[in-house]
Amino acid sequence: MEMKHNIKKLGYFLLCIFVLLILYLSYLVLQQGEELATHPQNRRMAAREAGIIRGTIFDRKGVVLAETKWLGERGKRVYLTENHVSPFAHVVGYVSEKYGSAGLEASFSKELLGLTDADALENLLDKIFNRTPRGHDLVLTLDASLQRTAWQALNGRRGAVVALDPKTGAVLAMVSSPAFDSNAIDQAGVWSRLNRDEENAPLLNRSTQGAYPPGSAFKIVTGSGILARQTARPADTIQCPGYVVVDGNRIADNRAHGKVDFIKALALSCNTYFAREGLKLGWDGLVHTFNQFGLNQSPALGIPVRPGTLAVKERRNRSQLAESSFGQGDTLISPLHMALACSAIANNGVIMKPFLVKEVCKPDGKAVRVTESSIWLTATSPEVAALVKEGMIAAVNWGTASPAAIRGVDVAGKTGTAETKTDRQPNSLPHAWFVGFAPANDPKVVVAVVVEKSGSGSRVAAPIAREVMAAALFRR
Structure with a gap:
């Protein structure tokens, strides 16, 4: 009789554990699913990205700030730099196989990969017709020329410059100094050197987090x-x-x-x-x-x-x-x-x-999303x-x-x-x-x-x- 009672208690315990597991998994899928799927450290996203041409990031006047160039069968993300340092590094960010992504590359990853809910039909057609998927482009409010002016005016000193249009809210320039070369993140020793430099903190976006x-x-x-x-x-x-x-x-x-x-x-x-x-x-x-x-x-x-x-x-x-x-x-x-x-x-x-x-655009330039003031x-x-x-x-x-x-x-x-x-x-x-x-x-x-x-x-x-x-x- 006592054994039956113990088995019954064990059954209730296992049932409770099973219910809690279902609730937790449901929470992960429904509440955290979107965040986990697009997290910069998600290796599944990185693996899926390998077969997609990531969208280009432009400044407000069409200057290319980040683009994917193909080397053989693999795409390499290339960033606009000045003397091996990018004045846009903290805003545009980077995409790294080892270290994930940061900046707008991270927060707009789904758009740049063409993996939003609105892209489902297009992605299905790409599979049917065996086409290489291509993500959407971003057109930023930044002015590359003004960004360079602010960068050069700081002249290597630690600090930041923010310029914006007060009538619209558009950010025209956002510079944090010192910066880093977004193209070199995966090179041997670079990541650890950037993280060890506590005095200059080159990975810190002083404009927004200083x-x-x-x-x-x-x-x-x-x-x-x-x-x-x-x-x-x-x-x-x-x-x-x-x-x-x-x-x-x-x-x-x-x-x-x-x-x-x-x-x-x-x-x-x-x-x-x-x-x-x-x-x-x-x-x-x-x-x-x-x-x-x-x-x-x-x-x-x-x-x-x-x-x-x-x-x-x-x-x-x-x-x-x-x-x-x-x-x-x-x-x-x-x-x-x-x-x-x-x-x-x-x-x-x-x-x-x-x-x-400012805009999220298809590869042909057609806007799919425009930010209104x-x-x-x-x-x-x-x-x-x-x-x-x-x-x-x-x-x-x-x-x-x-x-x-x-x-x-x-x-x-x-x-x-x-x-x-x-x-x-x-x-x-x-x-x-x-x-x-x-x-x-x-x-x-x-x-x-x-x-x-x-x-x-x-x-x-x-x-x-x-x-x-x-x-x-x-x-x-």
Whole structure:
């Protein structure tokens, strides 16, 4: 009797295990199936790809950025490079038999291989007629010429440049330096060397995943919150003695600015003004503004994007608030997010959804999918955006951003010099930042630049932005 009871319990146990296995497999198929099938490390996908001509990736003007060339019976992916380094490496990515894929090559793999649900009939006909399958092409929003300009302007320094059209959200340039040669990923020793280089981190896309204190470039965000919540009126003035004391902590400014109002404080980058007004704004107001500008979000761009972060709740005291208000403290933001925040000022308070892929096309050029511009967020009001823009124009005309001036063009800009000193690196130079747009009253391009540990934003980042903005305006 006892044996029957034990057998019965064992049967129930096995039945439960069997049911759990069915549920788990169902979950994998229904919920995770798509992700696992298209995962860059999926060897079945790699084996299937061997018999397909992978689609070509073009820039916005038809320049080939990646294509498949056939060597005998095998296809080899070939990427556009410059002196054995690709300025497009972090965006376009790579396809490797050993290491999978990355960038748009990974996220648009099914389209490039022609393996979407819409391609099922075409793939069946290819089998019936014994034709070699060919995937779809991608037409990107990137401008290869502008990408090269930004790459050359960085001149090998660690940093990033993002340029976009504020009216559409199209990303015109996205450069991360240093980069790598996408054609050499599978060569002996290359992968391990790239991964071992922790100081330069060439595989890191600094444009979207770099986490930097934004310094005074962040004042366009804080300033928007101050004006929107009316903690200060634009004409209200304070006296800047060159420092501010918060809870006994003396926070130094770049100099004594004397009597300043909002426009002058933004143009001359007065930390004292933004620290004092940021304290009035409060943590609730700063966090709300941060979120309104989408700095805490990751837009669906097709490549990984790190959301920006403020200090965790345990560290949100008044000193941290004062420093965070002018882009220091624990604030960390990517260049893409700063470009999007700047585009809100350029576009009357509205941030358009950023995108990198303009069209997915058949080999004959017929578009099967076109990305339409759409609003992502409303960050602030047109009135507030206009006031911040006025301060940014003043910054270029007679303030800290004057090295970004372009002859014959009104430019709006804001520099940032973000301190990076730590106990371990007390002599570390600051990150150089610039965000801006041109022409100021009819913006065609927004640019964000960061150069790691290189000095002041005015001296280092603003001239790079000037080159990129001028190229975007005059080489169309």
